[in-house]
Amino acid sequence: MNLSKNLLYFCSQFMTLIKSISGIRGTIGGKAGEGLTPSDIVKFTTAYAFWLKQNSENKSIVVGRDARISGQMVNNLVIGTLIGCGFDVIDLQLSTTPTVELAVVWEQAAGGIIITASHNPKQWNALKLLNDKGEFISAADGAALLEIAEKGEFEFPEIDEIGTISYPENYFQKHIDAILALPLVNVEAIKAKKYKIVVDAVNSTGGIVVPMLLEALGVQEIVEIFCEPTGKFPHNPEPLPEHLGELSHEVKRSGAQLGIVVDPDVDRLAFVCEDGEMFGEEYTLVAVADYVLKHTKGNTVSNLSSTRALKDITLKYGGEYNASAVGEVNVVEMMKSTNAVIGGEGNGGIIYPELHYGRDALVGIALFLSHLSQNGKSVKGLRMTYPDYTISKNKIELDDTINLDLIFKKIEEKYIKQPINKVDGLKIEFGDEWVHLRRSNTEPIIRIYSESQTETMANNLADKIKMDIKNIIMG
Numbered sequence: 001m002n003l004s005k006n007l008l009y010f011c012s013q014f015m016t017l018i019k020s021i022s023g024i025r026g027t028i029g030g031k032a033g034e035g036l037t038p039s040d041i042v043k044f045t046t047a048y049a050f051w052l053k054q055n056s057e058n059k060s061i062v063v064g065r066d067a068r069i070s071g072q073m074v075n076n077l078v079i080g081t082l083i084g085c086g087f088d089v090i091d092l093q094l095s096t097t098p099t100v101e102l103a104v105v106w107e108q109a110a111g112g113i114i115i116t117a118s119h120n121p122k123q124w125n126a127l128k129l130l131n132d133k134g135e136f137i138s139a140a141d142g143a144a145l146l147e148i149a150e151k152g153e154f155e156f157p158e159i160d161e162i163g164t165i166s167y168p169e170n171y172f173q174k175h176i177d178a179i180l181a182l183p184l185v186n187v188e189a190i191k192a193k194k195y196k197i198v199v200d201a202v203n204s205t206g207g208i209v210v211p212m213l214l215e216a217l218g219v220q221e222i223v224e225i226f227c228e229p230t231g232k233f234p235h236n237p238e239p240l241p242e243h244l245g246e247l248s249h250e251v252k253r254s255g256a257q258l259g260i261v262v263d264p265d266v267d268r269l270a271f272v273c274e275d276g277e278m279f280g281e282e283y284t285l286v287a288v289a290d291y292v293l294k295h296t297k298g299n300t301v302s303n304l305s306s307t308r309a310l311k312d313i314t315l316k317y318g319g320e321y322n323a324s325a326v327g328e329v330n331v332v333e334m335m336k337s338t339n340a341v342i343g344g345e346g347n348g349g350i351i352y353p354e355l356h357y358g359r360d361a362l363v364g365i366a367l368f369l370s371h372l373s374q375n376g377k378s379v380k381g382l383r384m385t386y387p388d389y390t391i392s393k394n395k396i397e398l399d400d401t402i403n404l405d406l407i408f409k410k411i412e413e414k415y416i417k418q419p420i421n422k423v424d425g426l427k428i429e430f431g432d433e434w435v436h437l438r439r440s441n442t443e444p445i446i447r448i449y450s451e452s453q454t455e456t457m458a459n460n461l462a463d464k465i466k467m468d469i470k471n472i473i474m475g
Contacts, residue, residue: 016034016035017033017034017035017036017040019044019142019146020142023126023127023128023129023136024036024040024044024126024127024129025117025120025124025125025126025127026040026124026125026126027123027124028070028123028124028125036074036124036125036126038073038077041074041077041078041081041127042077042081043149043152044127044145044149045077045078045081045082045113045127046081046085046149046154047145047146047148047149048111048113048127048129048145049061049081049082049085049086049087050085050148050154051141051144051145051148052087052110052111053085053086055110056110056111056132058108058109058110058132059086059087059088059110059163060087060088060089060090060107060108060109060110061082061087061088061089061090061109061110061111061112061113062089062090062092062100062103062104062107062109062111062112062113062130063075063078063079063082063089063090063091063092063100063112063113063114063115064091064092064093064094064095064096064097064099064100064103064112064113064114064115065093065094065095065114065115065116066094066095066096066115066116066204066205066231066264066265066266067094067203067204067205067207067229067230067231067264068116068117068122068125068204068231068233068264069122069231069232070122070125071115071116071125071231074115074125074127075091075093075115078113078115078127079091079165082113082163083162083163083164083165084156084157084162084163085156085157085163086156086157086161086162086163087110087163088163088164088165088166089163089164089165089166090103090107090109090166090168091165091166091167092168092171093167094205094208094229095114095171095172095205096175096205096206096209096265096266096267096361096362097114097116097118097128097265097266097267097358097359098175098266098267098356098358098359098360098361098362098363099171099172099175099209099266100112100113100114100130100134101114101130101134101135101356101358101360102134102174102175102178102355102356102358103134103168103171103174104130104132104133104134105133105134105356106174107168108132109132110132111129111130111131111132111137112129112130112134113127113128113129113130114127114128114130114265115127115128116128116264116265117264118263118264118265118267118268119237119238119239119263119264119268119347120237120238121233121236121237122231122232122233129142129145133357134356134357134358135329135332135357135358136328136329136332136358137329138329138333139329172208172209172212173212175209175362176209176212176213176216176362178355179213179355179362179363179366180216180217180366182352182354182355182363182366182367183354184291184292184295184296184354184367184370185217185366185367185370186370186373186374187216187217187218188218189370189373189374190217190218190219190369190370190373191217191218191219191220192218192373193257193372193373194220195219195220195221195257195258195369195373196219196220196221196222196223196254196255196256196257197214197219197221197222197223197256197257197258197259197260198223198224198225198247198250198251198254198256198258198259198260198272199211199214199222199223199224199225199227199259199260199261200225200226200227200244200246200247200259200260200261200262201224201226201227201229201261201262201266202226202233202234202235202237202261202262202263202264203226203227203228203229203230203231203232203233203234204229204231204233204237204263204264204265204266205229205264205265205266206227206262206263206264206266206361207224207226207227207228207229208227208229209266209362210227210260210262210266210361210362210365211224211227213362213365213366214365217365217366217369219369221256223250223254223256225246225247225250226246233264234246237263237264238263239261239262239263239268239269239270239281239348240281240393241278244259244261244270244272244278247259247261247272248272248276248277248278249276251272251273251274251276252275252276256274257274257378257379258271258272258273258274258372258379259271259272259273259276260272260365262361263361266360266361266362267349267358267359267360267361268281268347268348268349268359268361269281269284269348269349269350269361269364269365269368270284270348271284271368271379273378273379273380273383274378274379274380275380277380279379279383280383281346281347281348282306282307282309282346282348282389282391283307283309283383283386284348284350284364284368285302285306285310285342285343285344285345285346285348285349285350286307286309286310286313286386287368287371287382287383287386288342288350288352288364288367288368288371289310289313289314289342290313290371290386291367291368291370291371292341292342292352292367293313293314293316293317293319293341293342294317296341296342297317297318297319297341298319298339298340298341298342299314299319299320299321299322299338299339299340299341300313300314300319300320300321300322300340300341300342300343301321301322301323301324301331301334301335301338301340301343301344302321302323302324302331302343302344302345302346303323303324303325303326303327303330303331303345303346303424304323304324304325304326304421304423304424304425304427304436304438305326305345305346305391305436305438305447305449306323306345306346307346307389307391307451308387308389308434308451309386309387309389310346312387313386313387319341320338322334322338322340323421323423324423324424325423325424326345326424326425326438328345328349328351328358328359330424331343331344331345331351332351332357332358335351335353335357336357340353341353341354344359345359346391348361348364350363350364350367352364352367388453389451389452389453390451390452390453390454390455390457390458391449391450391451391458392449392450392451392452392455392458392459392461392462393447393448393449394447394448394449394450394462394466395440395445395446395447395448396445396446396448396466396469397445398445398446402473404439404446406472407446407469407472407473408425408426408437410468410472411426411428411437411465411468411469411472412426414468415428418430424438425437425438425439426438430461432452432453433450433451433452433453433457433458433461434450434451435448435449435450435451435461435462435465436448436449436450437465446469448462448465448466449462450462450465
């Protein structure tokens with residue numbers, strides 16, 4: 001949809017600073033308060049340290065980062081600030097989001113900071129903030145932290161009370177060992193298949209740890225592309241089909257049975273079939289849930305923008321499916337309240353409580369390969385066993401003149417006779433189809449997700465809603 005140029009802009013062209021349940025995220029540089037500048041990094045790191053002081057007597061914090069270009073700079077500012085606030089820093093250096101989450105628990109730390117902008121392009125970075133359980137802080141805690149930041153009433157410790165820094169080794173191996181110890185991870189079955197697998201880690205930390213994991217799982221041959229942790233992303237780091245041409249080509253060229261791609265901080269996971277076709281990031285969770293539910297009776301959770309195929313699989317095994325608001329914090333909260341044995345998000349995020357309550361591509365890989373090796377089918381054959389839905393993912397980038405509340409109100413009024421869910425934005429059901437409109441937690445945009453039985457039908461539904469929005473704006 002081509003809305004007026006006066007109504008839209010591309011956020012990557014402007015300095016952006018976003019404060020949300022996803023952390024403090026922004027583009028590097030620009031004016032203080034408008035981008036993720038050094039002064040903003042220090043400000044929000046200090047606020048986090050003082051928030052921790054109000055909630056914990058523990059004086060240690062785990063820090064880790066992905067390999068993006070700005071990572072070392074942000075890391076230096078974060079660590080220096082935490083030490084100046086009196087905290088002892090456990091610096092994992094190049095790491096992954098799930099590894100830092102686990103380390104917080106294993107080190108019995110007060111919290112943790114993951115320096116990563118996840119799937120965002122190279123100009124972005126972020127501070128993802130954890131509590132003492134190694135989970136993202138809640139919306140209420142985030143609001144309290146932001147209030148501390150805005151007040152700026154900080155009193156820092158004197159020289160004898162400043163913190164220290166330590167560099168523990170082998171945390172990737174500790175993470176892998178914890179995965180190998182899970183009852184549902186079947187190394188012998190994987191090893192027996194003598195898999196050849198291609199890995200695309202977008203030149204971030206997944207290039208270190210994913211091959212380590214595959215070797216530990218007994219994969220016979222690992223073909224690495226874009227696995228040097230330079231932070232120079234060779235393509236858009238979001239693991240979507242349009243960004244995975246090189247991986248698809250290499251899987252076919254090398255005769256591999258599977259292609260694996262992770263995002264820069266290794267909490268999202270997608271697969272490529274042996275013929276170079278996409279398995280579908282929505283079906284990463286579906287396949288892993290199929291395996292887990294086959295061996296563990298229980299419930300599942302995904303967010304409102306995820307495929308209904310997870311619900312179909314859950315009902316097949318006699319479990320209960322629930323949908324949460326978008327965001328890992330919301331998914332985890334609902335998983336705990338419903339005793340879910342597996343959950344996550346349709347963007348390829350696997351949350352397996354048996355290990356920890358965080359999206360973890362590494363445990364997702366181990367569970368998927370255990371499933372595949374015992375299923376007896378090819379990756380493409382496995383994909384064909386699941387209900388076939390297609391999600392169309394669209395977004396509209398906005399400027400400050402647009403009244404988003406009015407848009408949502410008008411859309412709701414137009415479709416008032418349809419089943420509507422307003423837990424997170426606006427989700428409208430049309431029989432076997434649905435469309436979900438919501439504000440992004442990480443970018444100044446409206447996301448429009450629609451699902452139907454074919455790509456054309458899903459796109460048509462999205463186009464219909466886009467036209468509704470255009471008419472509301474122009475009217």
